[in-house]
Amino acid sequence: MHPSLLLPRILALKDSSAFTVIIDSVEQSASRLISEFLHHAPESTNVLYVNYETLTVDKRVNHEISGHEKVAELKQKIVQLTGTSQTLIIFDTLAFIPEQELFQLLFSLISKHTTVVCVYHGDIRSKSDSSSSCYPSTLSLLNYFATSILTVGPLSRPDVMPHVLEQHSNRISAWDIPMGCNSPKFEVQLDYRRKSGRSVIATYTVDNSSHAVAIAPNKAQQQENEADLLKDLTTFNLTTSTRNQQAKDKVELPFLESQKYGDGGVQGGAIVYQYEKDDDYDEEDPYEDPF
Amino acid sequence: MTTFNDFGIFAGEKLIEDRTFGLVTATNDVNGSWILTQFVKRLGRHDKVILITSMNDEEFYIEALRRQGIKLQALPNVRIVSLLGKNPENLCQYADKDAVVILENPDLWSAEGSMEVQDMVKTIFQIQQVSKAVMCLIQADSPLLETDSSLLATNHTNLGIQLLHQTNYIITLRPLPTGRAEDVTGTLHVSRGTRPTNVTVDEKEYLYFIKGEQVKITPR
Secondary structure, three states: OOHHHHHHHHHOOOOOOOEEEEEEOOOOOOHHHHHHHHHHOOOOOEEEEEEOOOOOOOOOOOEEEEOOOOHHHHHHHHHHHHOOOOEEEEEOOOOOOOHHHHHHHHHHHOOOOEEEEEEEEOOOOOOOOHHHOOOOOHHHHHHHHOOEEEEEEOOOOOOOOHHHHHHHHHHHHOOOOOOOOOOOEEEEEEEEEOOOOOEEEEEEEEEOOOOEEEEOHHHHHHHHHHHHHHOOOOOOOOOOOHHHHHHHHHOOOHHHHHHOEEOOEEOOOOOOOOOOOOOOOOOOOOOOOOO | OOOOOOOOHHHOOOOOOOOOEEEEEEOOOOOOHHHHHHHHHHHOOOOEEEEEEOOOOHHHHHHHHHHOOOOHHHOOOEEEEEOOOOOOOOHHHHOOOOEEEEEEOOHHHHHHOOOOHHHHHHHHHHHHHOOOEEEEEEEOOHHHHOOOOOHHHHHHHHHHHHHHOOOOEEEEEEOOOOOOEOOEOEEEEEEEOOOOOOOOOOOEEEEEEEEOOEEEEEEO
């Protein structure tokens, strides 16, 4: 599948990314990406919002659960409201859940019809606790377990001089938030782990006001360069026009079917054939034993 | 005489909409109490305002308002709660559904250890849930934000970062980066918070100057 389809599929919960982690910062908060999740989620999806720090929760949310509770009680509440329909569970921060209980809670919520999306504020510092210093940090554990990691940031500005960018980040680390941060248009870096274990890395730009999701332009530029390389080499037409390319990118390949969850996990190896309009369907099996 | 050319940001009505949370950060060079006084004075005319301070006593604000030409008694909607030297027990009790709550330096409590950082963040969120609107002032001095592993810096950073992640707007007070000037006290930036609201925040940079009872703000 072309990576340009990946983030839209994750947002629309079409992809079986059961455990998504969003890493954000004060410079670009995850709240706009969360609102994209809520916008793109299918209407039938049951949305649970575990609220620790959101004053006004989006209307799309079906059940708001206050997170400021004991973890065991919280878990019970979430499980009760999950039901059997497709459920999206959002955590607006993970900072309040004790490290020791965090993964136990998250794993107990992940199942074949739930998608867990949690926000991790990347600029929070972990307290170096001497007693558990050999244990990996929450962030590295999340990195390890998540099926996709979305890192939000401001739109990249390749034309800006490095010293200006440095000044910009110095101001943010001094909490002097410069203009233009937390803009409705932002960049999302996706690290998606396929079931095969291969990971796909792609960058997107998301517009929260128009709900448009597009793959970052530098990718398109690369393709143009490829086309340039092939130019004038032969008299054959080896290139694809932008229109061809766009049409090609939009095709959802049939083998995605094989990655779908069935009863008891992934149903690999099944043959899925979609008849096209000119196909001649033959009732008789030509390979049938004639006797 | 008070000159206060506010260019819209202190119209109050515009910025402090219902159910918003704003964070003001200041450093030791530019004390932030003056801006809280301005908000109390301006909002207090038509809104219920509760100012909770860990840093100053009630006298301080009575005097600060007097310098602005207004008596505290003339603002019946305003209540000053000084918890100077006291433990911040059950802060939510001071909140009110119809009141704008202004918190001055709750970071002092987490720094001195009378409250855990996560409890502080939680309490400030709970105050937001039971108030009309909340504004909070915290310090952003560089020793408090250093990346070394001192517990004070880690705690203070985590408090500020988590509060910033709840904001609808941010006001930053800093000294002039180029040094001192005769007619400028510091810079004031208004920027968008991390949480989008229906209210558009007019992102702008200003210079301000305080001399005696005069407060002057000019766009940069």
